[in-house]
Amino acid sequence: MLAPLSFRQAGLDDALCISGLATQVFLDTYANHGMRPDLAEEALNVYAPKEFRQRLAEPDRVLLLAEQNGHLQGFAEIRPSSEAPLAQLVQGYELVRLYVQRHAQRQGIGQALLEHAEHLTRDRGASCLWLSAWAENHSALAFYQTQGYAVVGNRTYEFGGNAYANQLLSKAC
Numbered sequence: 001m002l003a004p005l006s007f008r009q010a011g012l013d014d015a016l017c018i019s020g021l022a023t024q025v026f027l028d029t030y031a032n033h034g035m036r037p038d039l040a041e042e043a044l045n046v047y048a049p050k051e052f053r054q055r056l057a058e059p060d061r062v063l064l065l066a067e068q069n070g071h072l073q074g075f076a077e078i079r080p081s082s083e084a085p086l087a088q089l090v091q092g093y094e095l096v097r098l099y100v101q102r103h104a105q106r107q108g109i110g111q112a113l114l115e116h117a118e119h120l121t122r123d124r125g126a127s128c129l130w131l132s133a134w135a136e137n138h139s140a141l142a143f144y145q146t147q148g149y150a151v152v153g154n155r156t157y158e159f160g161g162n163a164y165a166n167q168l169l170s171k172a173c
């Protein structure tokens with residue numbers, strides 16, 4: 001029988017495992033046609049343990065972990081909207097990342113992490129939780145729509161000299 005899932009807020013010591021899982025899920029999701037320098041750079045730099053250690057040290061940013069048998073299965077990362085792309089999102093919190101390892105997907109972990117993130121957002125007096133998702137990430141867009149998120153706009157995400165169309169989604173708290 002599988003051990004139950006447990007949820008907790010991450011501390012500095014969790015940076016290594018978060019980095020490992022984030023790198024794996026990022027490449028699994030976005031390097032779906034093979035590897036390119038911009039993807040490899042994003043994975044190895046932006047998702048490096050020291051970068052997560054820095055994020056974890058920020059007082060307003062929260063990373064929520066889902067674990068089973070002491071193994072990380074997924075995480076959600078939220079922060080106050082510092083540079084919101086739309087005026088209506090300024091008083092909200094941003095869901096920066098929601099990553100569940102492939103073998104653990106479709107077991108309710110993403111939904112549970114998102115609900116925890118929404119509770120925290122509400123507790124902090126924010127008006128909404130919003131996120132930006134790659135327009136080609138059809139599974140994620142389908143997931144968010146089942147969780148009550150509505151498309152509120154578009155924006156372009158640039159890295160490595162390439163531009164990616166993203167959709168902005170939001171849910172009132």
Ligand SMILES: CC(C)(COP(=O)(O)OP(=O)(O)OC[C@H]1O[C@@H](n2cnc3c(N)ncnc32)[C@H](O)[C@@H]1OP(=O)(O)O)[C@@H](O)C(=O)NCCC(=O)NCCS
Pocket residue numbers: 025029098099100101104105106107108109110111112131132133134137138139140142143146
């Ligand atoms: C998107 C993601 C977070 C969803 O997490 P998950 O744990 O797999 O999703 P859940 O099991 O909680 O799904 C809850 C419901 O959402 C919907 N859903 C989830 N994945 C779906 C998909 N691929 N297609 C359509 N609906 C989906 C379903 O209604 C599902 O309920 P069901 O399984 O009973 O039908 C996860 O697939 C993931 O980490 N993907 C890779 C990284 C990523 O794209 N993150 C988001 C970036 S913006």
